[in-house]
Amino acid sequence: MPTVRLFDDTPYETSFTGTVVSTQPGGREGTAQIVLDRTLFFPEEGGQTPDRGILGGFPVLDVQVKDNVITHTVQAPSDAFVPGAKVSGEIDWSHRFSNMQNHSGEHILSGLLHSLYGYDNVGFRLSDNTVTLDTSGQLTDEQLRDLERRANEVVYRNVPIHCEYPSPEVLKTLDYRSKKPIDGPVRIVTIEGVDVCACCAPHVQRTGEIGLIRILDVLHTKTNMRLTIVCGMRALEETQKEQEQLLAVSHLANAPRLSCAEGVQHLLDEILSLKEQLKTDDIRYVDTRLREIDLLEKMQNDADVTGASTASDNTAAKCGAGSMSARSLWVFEAPMNVLAQRNFMNQLCERGYRFAGVFTGSDEEGWHYLIGSREDDARIPGDLLRKEFGAKGGGKPAMVQGTVHAAQAAIRAILP
Numbered sequence: 001m002p003t004v005r006l007f008d009d010t011p012y013e014t015s016f017t018g019t020v021v022s023t024q025p026g027g028r029e030g031t032a033q034i035v036l037d038r039t040l041f042f043p044e045e046g047g048q049t050p051d052r053g054i055l056g057g058f059p060v061l062d063v064q065v066k067d068n069v070i071t072h073t074v075q076a077p078s079d080a081f082v083p084g085a086k087v088s089g090e091i092d093w094s095h096r097f098s099n100m101q102n103h104s105g106e107h108i109l110s111g112l113l114h115s116l117y118g119y120d121n122v123g124f125r126l127s128d129n130t131v132t133l134d135t136s137g138q139l140t141d142e143q144l145r146d147l148e149r150r151a152n153e154v155v156y157r158n159v160p161i162h163c164e165y166p167s168p169e170v171l172k173t174l175d176y177r178s179k180k181p182i183d184g185p186v187r188i189v190t191i192e193g194v195d196v197c198a199c200c201a202p203h204v205q206r207t208g209e210i211g212l213i214r215i216l217d218v219l220h221t222k223t224n225m226r227l228t229i230v231c232g233m234r235a236l237e238e239t240q241k242e243q244e245q246l247l248a249v250s251h252l253a254n255a256p257r258l259s260c261a262e263g264v265q266h267l268l269d270e271i272l273s274l275k276e277q278l279k280t281d282d283i284r285y286v287d288t289r290l291r292e293i294d295l296l297e298k299m300q301n302d303a304d305v306t307g308a309s310t311a312s313d314n315t316a317a318k319c320g321a322g323s324m325s326a327r328s329l330w331v332f333e334a335p336m337n338v339l340a341q342r343n344f345m346n347q348l349c350e351r352g353y354r355f356a357g358v359f360t361g362s363d364e365e366g367w368h369y370l371i372g373s374r375e376d377d378a379r380i381p382g383d384l385l386r387k388e389f390g391a392k393g394g395g396k397p398a399m400v401q402g403t404v405h406a407a408q409a410a411i412r413a414i415l416p
Contacts, residue, residue: 004038101232111195
């Protein structure tokens with residue numbers, strides 16, 4: 001037999017008693033699926049999440065409906081419920097009322113979209129956090145602000161909301177919204193002067209109970225749009241969170257709340273200017289280091305003749321048979337702009353080294369490296385870094401890049 005839907009006529013009731021029709025183990029261990037002859041628990045239906053609450057002293061985890069039979073999944077052994085026994089239930093009223101506020105608010109928005117623009121609601125989802133509705137057309141930002149204002153004016157007027165099952169004769173003559181054809185009795189929700197829509201869910205009795213309707217976000221597709229909205233207490237909570245963030249930004253930007261955007265833009269302009277200055281300084285630094293390396297190279301060549309040696313704290317070249325093309329150069333620097341780092345590496349490669357690598361960072365924080373070669377495969381030292389230290393990265397024969405966490409001395413020791 002179909003389950004009697006007590007929430008249709010008494011959506012404001014929070015407790016009830018019903019008779020157990022059937023019970024069986026649930027899909028998960030320690031759960032049971034209970035069917036009653038009647039229930040206040042609204043099932044997951046019409047795009048809305050199910051009610052929460054307690055049944056027979058056990059938490060209700062889920063409520064589903066199939067062929068007009070409502071099944072409650074309860075955190076309890078199946079033998080805790082006996083067919084034919086009376087059982088009491090209590091719904092989570094705050095969750096129920098929040099869903100009622102948001103669903104009624106969505107009807108107002110959808111009704112206005114239909115009456116003002118001729119658009120249909122082609123998709124709806126009421127989760128435990130937000131509501132999304134998909135429309136058959138698109139609105140501009142100005143039109144969306146006007147839609148939100150008009151929806152809240154309906155709230156302020158405290159319009160009655162009626163829920164009923166019209167007779168088949170009346171239904172034939174009724175102009176109402178419905179996303180799909182419905183077999184059997186059709187429940188109609190009417191917001192006077194605003195919307196007439198087929199709907200199975202509980203609603204508030206008057207629009208004033210909705211409190212506030214807010215459009216949080218809009219996602220445009222080629223022809224449609226998806227609105228994310230919140231109503232009632234959810235809208236208040238969202239507004240309070242935004243207020244907290246606005247105050248934080250106001251303090252950080254040292255600007256009044258209503259002028260935060262200007263304050264943030266000023267900070268962004270300063271940051272951009274500093275970045276450009278830093279980029280210029282990095283370029284100048286690289287030019288200086290290149291001259292230093294050239295001088296060290298000349299001194300090394302002179303030392304090879306005299307038997308002396310030269311060294312630099314952050315630059316090391318490994319010698320081969322004598323020609324520069326058989327030598328590799330590894331440079332370790334403080335963090336710098338990646339474009340400057342790339343230019344540094346390219347300039348070194350142009351000087352004829354077998355491999356030229358520029359590492360930026362520190363032993364503590366790790367190193368970001370760029371390794372290049374004009375006459376060999378730069379992946380050779382990259383593979384060594386991965387094999388020895390688990391470095392992350394990759395590239396092509398001309399250049400590899402990545403990150404490695406190891407001490408500078410250990411890195412130098414394994415590079416060719």
